[in-house]
Amino acid sequence: SQALRMVDENSNGFDPYMKKVNETELKQPTDKRMYVLAAALKSGYTIERIYELTKIDRWFLNKFQNIIRNIDSLEKQDGNLSDALLIESKKLGFSDKQIAQAVGSTELAVRTHRKEINLLPAIKQIDTVAGEWPASTNYLYLTYNGKECDITTPSCDxxxxxxxxxxxxxxxxxxxxxxxxxxxxxxx
Structure with missing residues (x-):
């Protein structure tokens, strides 16, 4: 979800409602195929059928299916989002806006809930040299799949x-x- 939002500012992530299921589009690798794939999974296509159409590795298809299952869980919430589902959604890369749309709430309400339970991302550092020697670059990213930060943030200006x-x-x-x-x- 997060990766799709990063390359397309109009995307709300791995969204099964952006495109309709179309097997011809599933067969053709394009920049919009991911949304057709999401729609196919949401509509009940099996991993095996999607593999036959796309030749995308089943391991990845299973990961995509996990995202769709999470969307299904969010849509069943009736506006009452559990802490556990919020945490799982953030770990899967869902934005507050994406969660809000699925549960029928607002982005502000989801963000407030997230902050109330102290659910904040950790700062992680990319090891650009795979531990071969100390890295001189400092590439950082935020993730909800971690509790502790790899770096200490300064408290001064x-x-x-x-x-x-x-x-x-x-x-x-x-x-x-x-x-x-x-x-x-x-x-x-």
Whole structure:
């Protein structure tokens, strides 16, 4: 869900309601096939049938099916979202907005609930050299699949430079260069 939101600002994640089931579209790898896949799983297509149509590895199809099962669980909540289901949804990459839509609530209500139970993401660090030697890069990400942060956040005044968005085919490096230029100026 999170990955789809990162590459398409109009996406609400692995959303089974964005596209209709269409076997021709399932057979053809496109940027919208994931939504057709979500619709197929939601409508009851088996993993085996989807594998026959898409040739996507069954391991991945099972992971996608877990997301659809979670959507089904959220849709049965009647507005009363349990802590356990909220935690599981966040671990699966659901946004507060996506959860709210599924349970018939608001993004603010879900966020408030999440903060009330102190459900916050942990900061994790990507080991870019697979433990071969100490990494000099500091690539970080947020996840709900962890309790402890890999780094200590400073309590004094600091400046955070946030990247400009997704990096994908067709985007260019000028956005990265803007962040680098900003950091260089801040260091001066």
């Amino acid at each position: 600091h400046t955070l430079v946030v990247g400009s968005g997704v990096y994908r085919i067709g985007s260019s490096v000028e956005f990265d260069w803007c962040a680098v230029g900003c950091l260089r100026e801040l260091r001066k």
